[in-house]
Amino acid sequence: MTTTARERLMSAAVDAFAEKGFAATTTRDIASRAGMSPAAVYVHHDSKESLFFQVSLSGHRETLELVEKSAARTDEPVERLRGLIYDFSLWHARNSRVGRIVQYEFNALTPEHRTEIGDYRRRIERVVRDVLADGVAVGAFDVDDLGGTARALLSLGVDLVRWYSPEAGSRTPEAMATLHASLAVRMVHKG
Amino acid sequence: MTTTARERLMSAAVDAFAEKGFAATTTRDIASRAGMSPAAVYVHHDSKESLFFQVSLSGHRETLELVEKSAARTDEPVERLRGLIYDFSLWHARNSRVGRIVQYEFNALTPEHRTEIGDYRRRIERVVRDVLADGVAVGAFDVDDLGGTARALLSLGVDLVRWYSPEAGSRTPEAMATLHASLAVRMVHKG
DNA sequence: GTCTATAAATTGATAGAC
DNA sequence: GTCTATCAATTTATAGAC
Numbered sequence: 001m002t003t004t005a006r007e008r009l010m011s012a013a014v015d016a017f018a019e020k021g022f023a024a025t026t027t028r029d030i031a032s033r034a035g036m037s038p039a040a041v042y043v044h045h046d047s048k049e050s051l052f053f054q055v056s057l058s059g060h061r062e063t064l065e066l067v068e069k070s071a072a073r074t075d076e077p078v079e080r081l082r083g084l085i086y087d088f089s090l091w092h093a094r095n096s097r098v099g100r101i102v103q104y105e106f107n108a109l110t111p112e113h114r115t116e117i118g119d120y121r122r123r124i125e126r127v128v129r130d131v132l133a134d135g136v137a138v139g140a141f142d143v144d145d146l147g148g149t150a151r152a153l154l155s156l157g158v159d160l161v162r163w164y165s166p167e168a169g170s171r172t173p174e175a176m177a178t179l180h181a182s183l184a185v186r187m188v189h190k191g
Numbered sequence: 192m193t194t195t196a197r198e199r200l201m202s203a204a205v206d207a208f209a210e211k212g213f214a215a216t217t218t219r220d221i222a223s224r225a226g227m228s229p230a231a232v233y234v235h236h237d238s239k240e241s242l243f244f245q246v247s248l249s250g251h252r253e254t255l256e257l258v259e260k261s262a263a264r265t266d267e268p269v270e271r272l273r274g275l276i277y278d279f280s281l282w283h284a285r286n287s288r289v290g291r292i293v294q295y296e297f298n299a300l301t302p303e304h305r306t307e308i309g310d311y312r313r314r315i316e317r318v319v320r321d322v323l324a325d326g327v328a329v330g331a332f333d334v335d336d337l338g339g340t341a342r343a344l345l346s347l348g349v350d351l352v353r354w355y356s357p358e359a360g361s362r363t364p365e366a367m368a369t370l371h372a373s374l375a376v377r378m379v380h381k382g
Numbered sequence: 383g384t385c386t387a388t389a390a391a392t393t394g395a396t397a398g399a400c
Numbered sequence: 401g402t403c404t405a406t407c408a409a410t411t412t413a414t415a416g417a418c
Contacts, residue, residue, distance in 0.1 A: 005383080005384095020298075021212065026411065027412065027413080028410095028412095036383095037384070037385055037386080038412090039385070039387095039413085039415095040384060040385080042412090042414075043383055044383095047413080048413095104353070144373075145366075145370055148362065148366075148370045149370070149374065151354075152350075152371065154350075155346050156343050159346035159349055162294065179336055179339045179340070179343070180343065182335075183340065186377055186378050186379075188377075196402090217394085218395080219392090219394090227402080228402070228404075229394090230396080230397095230404080231402055231403075232395095233395065234402075235401090238394080238395080239394065
């Protein structure tokens with residue numbers, strides 16, 4: 001298990017950005033967390049924003065992959081939605097530091113990077129909307145506003161990163177995910 | 192309708208902080224939005240953080256007052272919860288700029304101010320938990336995890352400030368609030 | 383690829399005149 | 401209570417030696 005300088009840098013950036021936010025994080029801070037000099041950062045990345053973009057991109061890719069796999073696991077609408085929200089909230093509970101960067105620092109990206117990341121967000125949302133639409137089509141779900149409800153379901157997991165920490169110990173990530181999955185099903189289940 | 196310099200300053204600060212976040216906002220930016228010189232800011236506030244604290248405090252006070260009034264309006268559990276979530280989400284939809292500051296910039300506060308604001312947050316959460324507990328007590332609601340569910344209900348409104356803008360026009364604040372209120376009732380209603 | 387040293391710009395905040 | 405001018409510190413990023 002060797003770690004490259006580049007990996008140490010990414011990990012240091014995740015810690016710093018999650019803790020202080022993009023704007024309040026200095027390149028010196030990132031460098032020192034990675035055990036490097038301030039100048040060494042620029043061997044691996046052109047700018048602070050490009051380092052940030054790498055973190056944000058990998059977080060969004062992971063999330064999209066996660067929800068796509070989850071939605072492909074079954075066709076039964078209720079268990080499909082339950083699994084999807086369980087997995088989404090579980091990821092945000094377990095990875096609240098990366099999640100904070102992914103969800104809250106969108107505006108720190110350059111316009112070009114914003115377009116690219118925005119596409120990932122639309123695709124994630126689309127998976128949820130499709131799961132809802134399928135459930136409605138077969139008469140399992142009762143949903144008025146597909147887009148609004150999809151966003152509300154994602155809000156449960158997203159908002160975890162604002163306050164939840166797995167280390168705090170009052171609730172396990174699995175308990176949070178189970179709660180959210182159960183609430184999600186109640187939000188749309190027919191009858 | 193005269194506006195004092197102090198009011199112009201607060202309003203400029205809300206705009207700037209909501210748009211760029213606390214750390215990325217410069218005192219020069221706030222001053223110029225308020226039509227003042229950089230030095231004039233310090234006649235009214237000791238520091239950038241103290242100006243920010245004023246904004247955060249007034250936002251939290253407004254929110255606490257709002258939920259307390261809403262919860263006092265009726266005793267019938269379902270309509271009480273519906274009204275509470277309606278009002279909370281409506282406020283966040285209408286005031287998404289102040290809401291962004293209130294919800295996302297907690298860590299920018301000094302430790303003393305964090306304690307003070309943290310108290311408002313606990314009181315807001317408490318109102319929701321009490322409304323749920325009352326509904327459970329009279330057999331109207333079915334809730335496993337009171338605290339977790341209360342937080343999930345608030346998450347619907349809170350997460351609006353991350354993406355919603357009343358100017359965008361795809362949904363009115365009232366439509367968002369109605370949707371959230373209806374989802375909230377389904378999340379906890381018995382049977 | 384790493385370092386030390388430093389450039390160039392920006393920042394929060396203050397001094398002092400009016 | 402507002403301004404102009406400026407300080408002192410900090411920041412992103414680069415130059416050049418090893």
